[in-house]
Amino acid sequence: MGTDTAANGGAALKPAAADDAARAAGPDVSAFTLENGLEVVVIPDRRVPVVTHMIWYKVGSADESRGQSGVAHFLEHLMFKGTEKHPAGAFSHAVAELGGQENAFTSYDYTSYFQRVAREHLKTVMAFEADRMVGLRLTDDVVNPERDVILEERRSRVDGDPSAQLGEALAATLYVNHPYGQPIIGWEHEIEALDRHDAIAFYERFYTPNNAILVVAGDVSPEEVRAAAEETYGKIARRVDPGARRRPIEPEPRAARRVALSDPRVTQPSVQRSYLSPSYETAEGDRAYALDLLAQILGGGTTSRLYKALVVEQGIAATAGAWYQGDALDDGRFAVYAVPRGTATLADLEDAIEREIGRLAGDGPGDAELERAKTRLVADTIYAQDSQATLARIYGAALATGGTIDEVREWPARIRAVSAESVRDAARAVLDRRRSVTGELLSAPAADAPALAAAE
Amino acid sequence: MTSAASSTHTTDIQRVVTPGGAEAWLVEERTVPVIAVEIAFRGGAAQDHADRPGAINLMTTLLDEGAGDMDADAFQETLEEKAIELSFSSNRDNVTASLRTLPENLDEAFRLLGAALGVPRFDAAAVDRMRGQISAQIRRNALDPDDLAGRTFFSEAFHAHPYGRPPRGTVESLAAIDREHVAAVHRQIVARDNVVIGAVGAISADRLASLVDGLLAGLPERAGTVVVPTVKPAGQGRTEIVTLDVPQSSIIFGRAGPLRDADDFIPAFVANHILGGGSFSSRLFTEVREKRGLAYSVYSYLSPYDHAGLVLGGVATRNDRAAQSIDLIQSEIRRIADEGPSETELESAKKFLIGSYALRFDTSTKIANQLVQLQLDHLGIDYIARRNAMVAAVTLDDVKVASKALFGDGDLLVVAVGKPTGLSGANVRAAPGSSEMHAPAEAIAAN
Numbered sequence: 001m002g003t004d005t006a007a008n009g010g011a012a013l014k015p016a017a018a019d020d021a022a023r024a025a026g027p028d029v030s031a032f033t034l035e036n037g038l039e040v041v042v043i044p045d046r047r048v049p050v051v052t053h054m055i056w057y058k059v060g061s062a063d064e065s066r067g068q069s070g071v072a073h074f075l076e077h078l079m080f081k082g083t084e085k086h087p088a089g090a091f092s093h094a095v096a097e098l099g100g101q102e103n104a105f106t107s108y109d110y111t112s113y114f115q116r117v118a119r120e121h122l123k124t125v126m127a128f129e130a131d132r133m134v135g136l137r138l139t140d141d142v143v144n145p146e147r148d149v150i151l152e153e154r155r156s157r158v159d160g161d162p163s164a165q166l167g168e169a170l171a172a173t174l175y176v177n178h179p180y181g182q183p184i185i186g187w188e189h190e191i192e193a194l195d196r197h198d199a200i201a202f203y204e205r206f207y208t209p210n211n212a213i214l215v216v217a218g219d220v221s222p223e224e225v226r227a228a229a230e231e232t233y234g235k236i237a238r239r240v241d242p243g244a245r246r247r248p249i250e251p252e253p254r255a256a257r258r259v260a261l262s263d264p265r266v267t268q269p270s271v272q273r274s275y276l277s278p279s280y281e282t283a284e285g286d287r288a289y290a291l292d293l294l295a296q297i298l299g300g301g302t303t304s305r306l307y308k309a310l311v312v313e314q315g316i317a318a319t320a321g322a323w324y325q326g327d328a329l330d331d332g333r334f335a336v337y338a339v340p341r342g343t344a345t346l347a348d349l350e351d352a353i354e355r356e357i358g359r360l361a362g363d364g365p366g367d368a369e370l371e372r373a374k375t376r377l378v379a380d381t382i383y384a385q386d387s388q389a390t391l392a393r394i395y396g397a398a399l400a401t402g403g404t405i406d407e408v409r410e411w412p413a414r415i416r417a418v419s420a421e422s423v424r425d426a427a428r429a430v431l432d433r434r435r436s437v438t439g440e441l442l443s444a445p446a447a448d449a450p451a452l453a454a455a456e
Numbered sequence: 457m458t459s460a461a462s463s464t465h466t467t468d469i470q471r472v473v474t475p476g477g478a479e480a481w482l483v484e485e486r487t488v489p490v491i492a493v494e495i496a497f498r499g500g501a502a503q504d505h506a507d508r509p510g511a512i513n514l515m516t517t518l519l520d521e522g523a524g525d526m527d528a529d530a531f532q533e534t535l536e537e538k539a540i541e542l543s544f545s546s547n548r549d550n551v552t553a554s555l556r557t558l559p560e561n562l563d564e565a566f567r568l569l570g571a572a573l574g575v576p577r578f579d580a581a582a583v584d585r586m587r588g589q590i591s592a593q594i595r596r597n598a599l600d601p602d603d604l605a606g607r608t609f610f611s612e613a614f615h616a617h618p619y620g621r622p623p624r625g626t627v628e629s630l631a632a633i634d635r636e637h638v639a640a641v642h643r644q645i646v647a648r649d650n651v652v653i654g655a656v657g658a659i660s661a662d663r664l665a666s667l668v669d670g671l672l673a674g675l676p677e678r679a680g681t682v683v684v685p686t687v688k689p690a691g692q693g694r695t696e697i698v699t700l701d702v703p704q705s706s707i708i709f710g711r712a713g714p715l716r717d718a719d720d721f722i723p724a725f726v727a728n729h730i731l732g733g734g735s736f737s738s739r740l741f742t743e744v745r746e747k748r749g750l751a752y753s754v755y756s757y758l759s760p761y762d763h764a765g766l767v768l769g770g771v772a773t774r775n776d777r778a779a780q781s782i783d784l785i786q787s788e789i790r791r792i793a794d795e796g797p798s799e800t801e802l803e804s805a806k807k808f809l810i811g812s813y814a815l816r817f818d819t820s821t822k823i824a825n826q827l828v829q830l831q832l833d834h835l836g837i838d839y840i841a842r843r844n845a846m847v848a849a850v851t852l853d854d855v856k857v858a859s860k861a862l863f864g865d866g867d868l869l870v871v872a873v874g875k876p877t878g879l880s881g882a883n884v885r886a887a888p889g890s891s892e893m894h895a896p897a898e899a900i901a902a903n
Contacts, residue, residue: 047487048818080736089746092736097804099811102736116815148749155704156752156772160601265700268595302532311585312529318592339596341588372536379539383556386490387819 027385029395030222031405034234037210041395041405042225043217045388051122051218052389054114055129056396058213059206061186062108062179062247062330068198070150070186073106075199077150079113080104081142083135088142091128098124108180109329110400116389119219123228130232133207134239138196147194154185163270163441166261170439173257174274177248178330210238215396217388250276250331256433262444271346272337273353273438277324277430279332281402288326289414290426291334295324296373297365297423298356299336303372305356306336314352316344329401334430346440357431364424378412467817467840469827472661476669480653481827481837482661485820491562491657492820493555493569494828498650499681500549501623502763503641506616508633510625512645514586515638516546519553521582523571528582531568540565542572548623549762550832551645556821559658566667573646574674578638591627599887601706602772605873608698609708609768613689613869619764647679648672654827656820686763688712691869695782695882698873705778705874706770709785713767713862716760716833722846723858724767725758729805730797730855731788731863732756732769737804739788744771750781767862779878782870793863796856810844 030042061072082088095102100117115125158164168183175181185191214233216225253276280288299306299322310317320338336357338349365373384390398408470482501512520535520542522528535542541556542565553573557565597603607622614620625633651672655664692711713728714721732740732755744754756769773781797805817823817840830839872879873887 045818047485048814050814050818089737093804096735096737096808097811099808099813099815101812101815118811118814145745145747145749149745149752152704152750152773153752155702155774156706159704160702160706160772163596265599265702267598268592270596301536303529303536308529311589312581315581315585315588318588339592341592372533375539376536379558382558383490383541386488386492386821389818 027391029405029409032222032226034209034229036234036236036238037208038229038233039213039399040225040229041213041215041399042220042222043215043388043391043395044220045217045391046219049119049219050116050388051119051216051220052114052116052392053122053125053129054112054215054392054396055133056213056215056400057111057207058109058211058245058400059111059242060107060109061182061184063206063245064179064182064202068190068194068202069182070184070191071194071198071202072111073185074147074150074191074194075202076104076106076111076113077146078138078143078196078199079132079136081136081138081146083132084137085131085135086128091132094128095125100125106184108184110397112396112400114392122216122220122225123232126228126232130236133209133212133233134236136200136203136207138200140196143196143199147191150185150191151188154188154191157185158183162261162263162266165263166259166439166441169259169261170272170274170437173259173437174276174333175250176253178250179247180328180330205240206242208239208242209233209236211242213396213399215392217392245329247330253435257437258440259437260440260442262442264444266441266443268339269346269443270337270339270441271349271438272335273350273436275334275430275432275436276331277326277334277435279328279330279401280326280407281329282331283326286414286418286422287426287429289411289418290422291324291326291430292377293365293370293373293415293418294360294423294426295322295334296376297369298322298360298427300373300376303369305360306338306353309356310338310349310352311341315341316348316352317341320349320353327397327401327403346442350438357427361424361427361431364420367420370420370423374415374418377415381412467823469837469840470661471837472665472668474665474669476672478648478651478653478668478672480655480664480668481831482654482659482664483656483823483827484659484661485656486658488820489559489658490820491557491559491565491655491659492824493653493655494821494824495553495555495569495651495653496828496832497551497645497647497679498549498652498832499645499679500546500551501621502548502618502684503645503681504618504621504625506618506621507629508625508637509621509629510590510623511633511637511641512551513546513624514583514590514630514633515578515641515645516544516551517586517590518578518582518638519544519572519576521586522577522579523568524575524577526571527577527579531572534564534568538564540568542569544572546623548619552828554821554824562659562663562667566671570671570674573671576642578635578642580635583635583638587630587633590624591630594624594627594630599700601700601702601704601873602770604698604700604887605706605708605770605871608696608873609710609869609871612691612694612696612871613710613766614687614764615690617687617764618684619687619761643676644680647676649677650679650681651675652828652831654824654831656823656827684763686715689764689766689869693867693869695870695872695879697876697879697882697884698871698887699875699884700873700887702874703775704772705775705872705876706772707778707782707870707872707876708768708770709782709868709870710759710766710768711863711868713758713765714760715765718765720854720858720861721758721760723850723854724862726802726805726809726847726850727792727797727855727859727862728756728758728767729809730801731792733805735808739792740769740771740785743784743788744781748784750777750784754781754785775875776877778872778874778876779880782872782879786866786868789863789868790866792859793866794860796852796859799852802850802852802855806847806850809847813844
C-alpha cells in the first residue's frame with residue numbers, strides 16, 4: 001500500500017543513498033492551477049510517444065448522502081452517456097478510433113476518468129473530457145439499462161463471492177459512523193432506487209473544475225499541457241463551491257467486534273482482522289509512514305513476521321500477511337489475515353497472530369528487518385517510474401486524498417527516517433483489539449442452507 | 457494511425473548471441489533505472505504426467521523456495537535486502553521467470569535467478585508448504601463461479617488431452633506428488649534448448665551475453681518435453697449447466713479458433729475485435745450491455761495455445777436473463793459469420809488496433825513480455841515493425857472470409873455456472889461437492 005502515496009524523492013540515510021538521491025530526481029513533476037481552479041500535474045515520460053490523461057474529481061462514495069449509496073459510482077458509469085455536444089458513445093468511439101484505451105474508477109474519496117493515447121491526440125481527449133465535466137445530458141432510456149449493468153456488476157463482485165460479502169460486513173462494522181462503512185458500489189436496494197435526477201444532483205454538486213485535478217503523464221511538456229488545458233478545461237467556469245470535505249468522524253472505538261459468515265460455497269475458511277487506523281491525512285508525525293513499515297515487517301511477503309511464524313515455522317497457515325490502507329482522507333485501515341493449513345483452527349491462527357503482534361509491539365522491529373522493509377518500500381517508488389500510468393495514479397490519488405506533490409516526492413526520505421521505536425509505537429497504538437473487527441469466513445453444511453437445494 | 461509508425465522507434469530490438477551460443481533479445485533503455493528480464497521455457501502444465509496434474513506448477517512455485525546453499529528464508533531475505541523482484545509462474549504451455557532489479561544489483565539478481573533455475577533445493581518442508589498453499593487456493597476457488605466455469609469449459613473441450621487437465625492439479629493429485637516428482641519435472645522443463653529470453657533496461661549487449669551464459673551454464677542441454685498432440689476443442693453445439701446457488705450465471709462460451717501461425721490469424725483477430733474485443737464499441741458490448749443492460753462484462757478473444765486454437769468469450773448475467781443473453785450472443789456470432797462486418801466497422805477496428813499497439817510497449821516489463829512472446833510464437837525479430845502494416849492490409853473480403861472461417865455455423869460450447877433459466881437442451885449437473893464436499897472438508901484440510 002506504500003506505493004499508493006509514493007513516487008520518488010531524496011534519500012540520504014544509507015550508503016546506497018547517492019544512487020537513490022540521483023534517481024530520486026526522477027521525473028521532474030510540474031504543477032500549476034488554471035484560473036477556474038483546476039489543478040494540473042504534468043509527469044514527463046519521453047520513452048514512448050504516448051500520454052496518460054487522467055481527470056480526478058475530489059468526490060467519492062464517502063461523499064454520498066445517507067440512503068444514496070452507490071450514486072458516485074452510478075454517475076461514473078453515466079458519464080459515458082453523452083453530452084449536449086456529443087451523443088452517448090461518441091467519446092468512447094472517438095477514443096477507440098484514435099487507438100486509445102479508456103476507463104474510469106470510483107473510490108471512497110475520488111472518482112477518476114482516464115484515456116491513454118498517442119501524444120498528438122492529447123488535446124482531443126482533453127476537449128471531450130472537459131465537455132463532459134459540465135455538459136452531461138441524461139435520458140431514462142440510457143440511464144435505466146446502465147443501472148441494470150451496475151446491478152450485474154454488483155452481482156459479479158459480491159453475490160458470487162462469500163469473501164466479498166464478509167468484506168462488506170467487516171467494513172460496515174469497523175466504521176460505526178463514517179461512510180467508509182458503505183460499499184463503494186452501493187447496497188443493492190439503494191442502487192435499485194437511484195435515477196437520473198440523483199445522478200445529476202450529485203454531478204452538479206461536485207463536478208466542477210475547482211474540484212478536480214488533471215494529471216497528464218507521458219511524452220509531453222508542461223507548456224504543451226498548459227496550452228491545451230487552457231483552451232479546453234480553461235473555458236469552463238466554476239459552477240459550484242463544494243466546500244470542505246467533512247464527513248462524520250469515527251468515535252474512539254472501545255469494543256472489539258466480530259463478524260462471521262458461514263456459507264456452503266465457502267470451501268476454504270480464513271480469518272482477517274481490520275483495525276481502524278490513522279491515514280496519511282489524519283496521522284500525526286511519522287505515524288502513517290511507520291504504519292506502512294509495520295505492515296511490511298509484520299505481513300509483507302515471505303520474510304515477514306506473520307509468514308515466517310505461521311506458515312514456515314509453525315506450519316499452521318497456508319498463507320498469512322498484513323496490509324495498511326493509508327491513502328484515505330479520513331481514518332483508514334490496517335489489516336491482518338491468515339488461511340489455515342492442516343488441522344489448525346481459525347482460533348489457532350488468531351492466537352498466533354496476536355503473539356506476533358505482541359512481540360512486535362513489545363520489542364519493536366530488529367535493525368536488519370527494518371532496513372529491509374525500508375529498502376523494499378523505497379525500491380517500489382523507483383520501480384513505479386517505469387510506468388507512466390502508475391505514476392499518474394500515484395500523484396492523482398495522493399492529491400485527491402489531501403496530499404501534496406512535495407509529500408509524494410519526499411515519501412522515500414520520510415520512510416528512511418522512521419525509527420524502530422516509531423514502528424513499535426505505531427503497533428502499540430493501532431493494533432489494539434478494541435479498535436478492531438475480526439471476520440471469520442466459514443463453510444456451512446449444505447443442509448443448513450436451504451437456498452442451495454431450493455430451485456427457483 | 458499517426459502513432460503507428462512512431463510506435464516502433466523506441467522498441468529497437470537487438471538480437472544478442474552469446475559466446476556460449478545462447479540467444480537473448482534486448483531493448484537497451486537507460487532513462488529509467490530499472491532492468492526487466494523475462495525468461496520462458498517451452499513446456500508448461502501440458503507436460504504434466506496424466507496421473508500427476510499440478511506437478512509442474514508446484515515445481516514452479518518452489519523455484520524461489522531455496523537454492524544452492526540458501527534455504528527458502530535465506531533466499532527470500534537476499535531478494536528483499538536488494539529489493540530484487542523475482543517470480544516464477546506457469547501456464548499450459550510455458551514456465552516463466554520474471555525478474556526486476558535496480559542496475560546496481562544486476563549481478564546479484566542473475567546469481568539468484570541462476571541458482572533458482574539451476575540448483576533449486578526442493579526441501580521437503582518447502583514442498584509441503586507450497587502444496588498447502590496451492591491446495592488452499594484450489595479449495596478457495598472450488599465454487600467460485602468464474603473459476604468453476606473456466607475449469608468446466610476446458611475439461612469439456614479437451615477431455616483427456618493435456619489441456620483438459622487442471623494446470624494447478626487437484627487437492628488429491630497434489631497430495632500424491634512428492635519431492636522426486638518435482639525434481640523430475642524440473643529436469644524435464646528447465647533446460648538450454650527450450651529457453652527464450654528478453655531483457656529491457658540499462659544493460660549493454662555484452663553484459664547481457666555474459667550474464668546469460670552464466671545463467672544457463674548449469675542447465676542441462678536438452679529438455680525432456682514430450683510431444684503434445686494438436687487438437688480441435690470438442691463440444692461445439694452443447695450447453696452445460698453447473699448448478700450453483702448464486703443469483704447470477706457466469707457463462708463461458710467458445711469454439712475452435714486459429715493457431716498463432718495460421719495464415720488468417722490477423723484477419724481473424726480483427727474479426728473478433730469487431731465482435732467482442734477490448735474497447736467500448738464491440739458488437740457484443742453494444743448489444744448485451746449498452747442497449748439492454750444485461751451484463752457488466754461481455755467479451756470475446758482469440759486464445760491461441762500452442763496445441764489448440766480457441767475463440768473464447770464470457771458474460772455474467774442475472775439467472776433469469778441468461779437465456780436472453782446467450783441467444784443474443786449466439787445471433788451476433790451467426791450474423792458476423794454470415795455477413796461479416798461493415799466497411800465502417802473494419803476501418804474503426806483497424807484504427808484502434810494500429811493506434812493502440814504502442815500501448816503494449818510503455819513499460820520495461822511489458823516490453824520484456826513482448827520480447828519473450830514474439831520468440832515463443834516464432835514471429836521474428838522484425839514483427840513489431842511489420843505488425844501494423846499487416847493489420848492495415850486487411851481488406852473487407854479478408855475479414856469476411858476470416859469471420860466465416862472463425863465463426864462458421866456459429867455453434868458454441870457454452871458452460872453456465874449458476875441457476876440459469878430457459879436454456880433449452882442443456883445438460884445439467886450439480887457443482888462439485890455442493891452437496892457433500894463440506895462434511896469431508898476437515899479431512900481434505902488435513903492433507
